[in-house]
Amino acid sequence: MKKIAILGATGLVGQRFVEFLSNHPFFEISVLAASDNSAGKRYSQAVQWHLDTPIPDKVCQMQVQKCEPNFDCDYVFSALPSDIAGPIEDEFVKSGYIVFSNAASHRMDENVPLMIPEVNLDHLNLIDHQKTPGKIITNPNCSTIGLVMALKPIMDRFGIQQVHVVTMQAISGAGYPGVASLDILDNVIPYIKNEEEKIMTESRKILGNLKNDHVEFADFDIQAQCNRVPVQDGHMLSVFVETCQKATVEDIIKAFEEFRPLKDLNLPTAPERPLIYLPEQRSPQPKLHRNLGNGMSVSIGRLVQISEKRFRFVALVHNTIRGAAGCAILNGEVYEFLREDLE
Template identity: 75%
Template sequence: MKKVAILGATGLVGQRFIQLLQNHPYFEIVALCASDNSAGLKYAQAARWKLDIPIPSKIAEMVVRPCKPDIDCDYVFSALPSDVAGPIEDEFRKAGYTIFSNAASHRLDEDVPLVVPEVNLDHLELVKHQKGPGKLVTNPNCSTIGLVMALKPIMDNFGIESVTVVTMQAISGAGYPGVASLDILDNVIPFIKNEEEKMMIEPKKILGKVVENKIEYAKFDIVAQCNRVPVQDGHLLSVFVETSLKASTEKIIKAFEEFNPIKHMNLPTAPEKPLIYLEGVDVPQPKLHRNLGNGMSVSVGRIVQINERKFRFLALVHNTIRGAAGCAILNAEAYKHLYE
């Protein structure tokens, strides 16, 4: 059993880490870390718990620690906000810890893998070439995860020339307290800071290939427009893709349904089906489908052929499970399976 610590444990993503790590067969939480304002308090006092399950009793009584690299643990999960994550993760890395981060701070660093295990598991090998005693693995932006999982089987079978994506992103993606109620109720906010930039560059790294211990980014263009909508959980993506080879809706659906490249690894957090194609004219929907595969499956639907190489479809990802904590945990499971 690996002992793990959670940085940023009191926030929404930190709470998801706690939920998903309960009774985990590989990992045991031994430390919860947060800001100086929370350090020294019992977790139940420090956290404004927002999940629809009770705080686990053992967790509730744990005393929150500061984010300092003096913890007796094997792995560190980072749910820190990106504006503070960088230097804190650097401290832990220099102290020899293995970190699995949900933060954006180091995602585009040349020697840091940006991983969704079903999509680019081979990128984990970059950790072998990281300098210093510690290791750092990151997972992408929440919407990016849903996008690349849907694009990967298309790319593998038909190639990709260009992608356009419009997102409708849940309010939980903004953290707590997040978006002011007077701004989001009865409204859509057509701007999320840095989101479009992330969605236009991160997929190119993820869908790129390892060449001489570096990532050669994918060559196709991505255009993104991101919107905040009054939904609690679940990011819905409207995707337009131009393929390199001729394709059909039937062939793309078949590629979606057959996509399961890490099934043989039997990782605890991996869903039975990473992609679930839904038949119907009005699916997927966040309220109905965000929890498929325990929140780890990406659901796709409404695929329409525009011409022999252009298609559009919808994809839905649970932004705080598959799109955040769940992906980081799956990365840690894959890392343990491959390297320890």
């Protein structure tokens, strides 16, 4: 078993890390770390638990530590907010730790993998060019993950010329306490700071080609408009895509259904079906479908052909599981599986 530490363990994403890692077959939680206000308290005292499963017994009495690089652990999973994550994660990397980060701080660094294992596993080789004792591997923005997973099989088979996406993002994406109730109840907020920029830049890096010590970004045009909606969990994306080659609805559904690039690795967090196409006209819906694949599958529906190369569809991603903690854990599993080849 590999010992792991969780930074930001009391936040919403940190709680997802705790939930998923408490009974993991080859990761064992050895350290929970959070802000100085939480440090020194038992985890059950420090955390305001918001998940519908109870706090795992094995972590209830663990003492929360400060986010300082003096832990006895093999890997560090960071759920720290982006406004403070950067320098803290840097200190851990300089001290020799392998860090799997959910924060935006290092996603666009040239030699840092921005990883979705089903999409760009080869980008993991970028860590060879990090000139630090430790390494950092990041996962993308929550909406970006759902979008890129849906686009990957389309791009591989038919190419992509342009993408337009409108997101309807759950309030849990804003963390806790998040958006004030008087702002979001009976309302839609058509702006989320930095979200549109993240989708438009991160998507092109993830779908780009590895060139030695950097990624050559994908060259299709992408535009995004992001909205906060009164849904607890699950980001919806309304996507328009123009392909390079002609395709049919049947062709694209087949591409979705055959997209299983990790099926031979037997990783515990990887879903059997990363993409699930739902043919019913009213699908997908956050309330009904966000937990498919244990929250790690992206649900797709409403695929409509506009012309020979133009299509629209709706996708749904669980923002705190596949869109955050789950993707980081899957990155950790892939790294552990490939560790001997990477070292």
